[in-house]
Amino acid sequence: MTLRIYNTITRRKEDFIPLTSGIVRMYVCGVTVYDYCHLGHARAYVVWDMVRRYLETKYQVQFVQNITDIDDKILKRAQEQNTTMQAIAEQYIAAYDEDMARLNIAKANSYPRATATIPEIIELIQQLIDRNYAYVSNGDVYYAVQKFPTYGKLSGRKLEDMQAGASGRVDDREEQKRYPFDFALWKSAKPNEPFWVSPWGDGRPGWHIECSAMVRSHLGETIDIHAGGTDLQFPHHENEIAQSEAAYKKPLANYWMHNGFVNIDGEKMSKSLNNFQTIRDLLTFFDPMAIRLFVLQAQYRQPIDFTEEAINAATKGWETIREGMLFASDFGARWGWQQSDPPLRHEVSEAIAGFEEAMEDDFNTSVAISYVFELAKKLRAERNSLSHTGETAASSEALFRDWQALSYMTNILGFIAKIGDRAVKPEGLSETEITSLIQQRIEAKKTKNYQEGDRIRDYLKDKGITLIDRKDGTTSWM
Numbered sequence: 001m002t003l004r005i006y007n008t009i010t011r012r013k014e015d016f017i018p019l020t021s022g023i024v025r026m027y028v029c030g031v032t033v034y035d036y037c038h039l040g041h042a043r044a045y046v047v048w049d050m051v052r053r054y055l056e057t058k059y060q061v062q063f064v065q066n067i068t069d070i071d072d073k074i075l076k077r078a079q080e081q082n083t084t085m086q087a088i089a090e091q092y093i094a095a096y097d098e099d100m101a102r103l104n105i106a107k108a109n110s111y112p113r114a115t116a117t118i119p120e121i122i123e124l125i126q127q128l129i130d131r132n133y134a135y136v137s138n139g140d141v142y143y144a145v146q147k148f149p150t151y152g153k154l155s156g157r158k159l160e161d162m163q164a165g166a167s168g169r170v171d172d173r174e175e176q177k178r179y180p181f182d183f184a185l186w187k188s189a190k191p192n193e194p195f196w197v198s199p200w201g202d203g204r205p206g207w208h209i210e211c212s213a214m215v216r217s218h219l220g221e222t223i224d225i226h227a228g229g230t231d232l233q234f235p236h237h238e239n240e241i242a243q244s245e246a247a248y249k250k251p252l253a254n255y256w257m258h259n260g261f262v263n264i265d266g267e268k269m270s271k272s273l274n275n276f277q278t279i280r281d282l283l284t285f286f287d288p289m290a291i292r293l294f295v296l297q298a299q300y301r302q303p304i305d306f307t308e309e310a311i312n313a314a315t316k317g318w319e320t321i322r323e324g325m326l327f328a329s330d331f332g333a334r335w336g337w338q339q340s341d342p343p344l345r346h347e348v349s350e351a352i353a354g355f356e357e358a359m360e361d362d363f364n365t366s367v368a369i370s371y372v373f374e375l376a377k378k379l380r381a382e383r384n385s386l387s388h389t390g391e392t393a394a395s396s397e398a399l400f401r402d403w404q405a406l407s408y409m410t411n412i413l414g415f416i417a418k419i420g421d422r423a424v425k426p427e428g429l430s431e432t433e434i435t436s437l438i439q440q441r442i443e444a445k446k447t448k449n450y451q452e453g454d455r456i457r458d459y460l461k462d463k464g465i466t467l468i469d470r471k472d473g474t475t476s477w478m
C-alpha cells in the first residue's frame with residue numbers, strides 16, 4: 001500500500017514520497033497567541049497530530065510548529081489590558097500548551113517563536129531586496145508580488161482577477177506600497193510599540209516572513225509537508241511560497257495540506273465573528289477524547305458543523321471505544337495478558353488492513369474509525385457476555401488479538417483511556433462548579449458571545465439549576 005495525500009498545489013491525490021528516505025520534514029503553522037484556543041484550533045491541531053502519528057508508523061518525523069508572538073492583534077490586546085505584548089503571549093502560550101495536552105496532542109520537536117527568529121528574518125528580507133523581489137518604502141519593506149511570475153499558484157488566484165475584485169481595499173500602510181497586493185515583510189515601528197533594529201530602521205517583521213525563515217532554519221529549504229487551515233492558503237501560504245522560492249530558487253514544500261473548518265451555523269468558527277467555543281469551556285462539559293473523536297470522525301478536508309447534539313453523539317461513541325480499550329485492564333488478568341505489551345501491529349488482521357487502507361487514502365479517518373468501532377463493539381458484546389454468563393464467545397487468544405488491534409489503531413488516532421475517567425460523572429454539581437459556570441457565562445456575555453451564555457444556562461437547567469439574572473448585572477441561582 002502506498003500513502004496518498006491530497007496536495008493542494010496540484011489539486012489531486014499523489015503518492016507520498018519523502019525527500020530523504022525514512023525521514024519526513026513537516027511544518028505546521030501555529031497560533032497567534034492573543035486569546036484562548038477554540039474548537040476550530042482544536043480541530044487543526046488534532047488533525048496534524050493524527051497525520052504525524054500515522055507517518056511515525058513508517059518514518060522518522062521532524063515536526064515543527066511556530067508560535068506567532070508578534071502581531072497587531074497581540075499588540076492591541078496588550079494595550080487594552082495595559083500590559084506588554086510579551087506578557088499576553090506568555091499567558092496564551094501556557095494556555096495553548098495546557099489545552100493541547102488535555103487533547104493528547106503530542107509535543108512538536110520545536111516551537112520556534114517569531115521574536116526569537118529576528119536575525120534569520122532580517123537576513124531573508126535582505127536577500128529578497130538584493131534579488132530585487134522586495135523594496136524599502138519609508139521604513140517598511142514590501143514584497144513586490146508582480147516580480148514573482150507564479151504568484152497565486154497554490155490558491156489558484158490570479159493577480160488580474162484579484163485586482164478586479166479589490167476596489168476600495170485599503171489598510172493604513174496602503175500608500176507605502178507600489179502595488180495593492182504587495183505585502184509587508186518589515187513594518188516600521190509606531191510609537192510605543194516593541195521594535196527591533198534593522199538595516200531599514202526600527203520595526204518588526206510581517207506575519208508571512210516568519211514562517212519562511214523558520215522553515216528554512218529548522219527544517220531546510222525544501223520540506224516534505226507544509227500544513228495549516230484552509231484559510232491560510234491565501235494569502236499566508238501563497239506569500240510564504242513567494243518569499244522562500246524567490247530566495248532559494250527551490251520549492252518550499254512538496255506537499256501542501258489544508259484542514260477544513262469547524263463551522264457554526266454555516267460560518268467558520270472564529271474569534272472575529274464571536275461564535276466560538278473555547279476548548280477549555282468545552283472541556284468543562286465534555287471529555288477531551290469525545291472532542292477528539294468529534295474531530296476525527298470527519299475526513300480532515302471536509303467541513304464539520306458544530307452542534308451540541310454532534311458532540312453528545314461523539315461522547316457516546318467515545319464511551320464505546322473507551323470500554324473496548326479498557327477491556328484488557330478489566331478482564332485481561334484472568335487470562336494472564338501482559339497489558340504492558342506495547343500496542344503492536346501484531347498480525348495483520350482484517351480490521352487493521354481496512355484501517356490502514358483508509359488511512360493511506362489521504363488519512364480518511366472517517367472510514368478508519370469504523371474499524372475501531374467494529375472491534376470496540378465486539379469487545380463490548382464479550383464484556384456483556386462475561387458479566388452475564390462468565391464466558392466469552394471468542395477464545396482468549398482471539399480477544400487478545402482484537403484488543404491489540406484496537407490499541408494499535410487508537411494509538412495512531414491519539415486516544416487514551418484511563419480507568420479513572422469513568423468516575424468523572426458526578427450526579428450533581430458542587431457550589432464552586434456552579435459559581436464558576438455562572439462566572440463563565442458572565443464573561444461570555446461581556447464579549448457578546450450570547451450563544452455560549454445560553455448554552456451554559458441550558459446546561460445548568462438540565463442539571464436542575466435555574467439562573468436568575470438580576471437587574472444589577474449579577475446572577476443568582478436556585
Ligand SMILES: Nc1ncnc2c1ncn2[C@@H]1O[C@H](COP(=O)(O)OP(=O)(O)OP(=O)(O)O)[C@@H](O)[C@H]1O
Pocket residue numbers: 029030031032033039040041043044228229230231232259260261262263268269270271272
Ligand atoms: N474554525 C476553524 N476550523 C478549523 N481550523 C481553524 C479554524 N479557525 C482557525 N483555524 C486554524 O487554526 C490555526 C491557527 O490559527 P490562528 O491562530 O491564525 O487563528 P485565527 O485565524 O486568528 O483564529 P480566528 O479565525 O478565530 O480569528 C490556523 O491553521 C487556522 O487555519
Ligand SMILES: [Zn+2]
Pocket residue numbers: 028029030211236240
Ligand atoms: Zn505560517
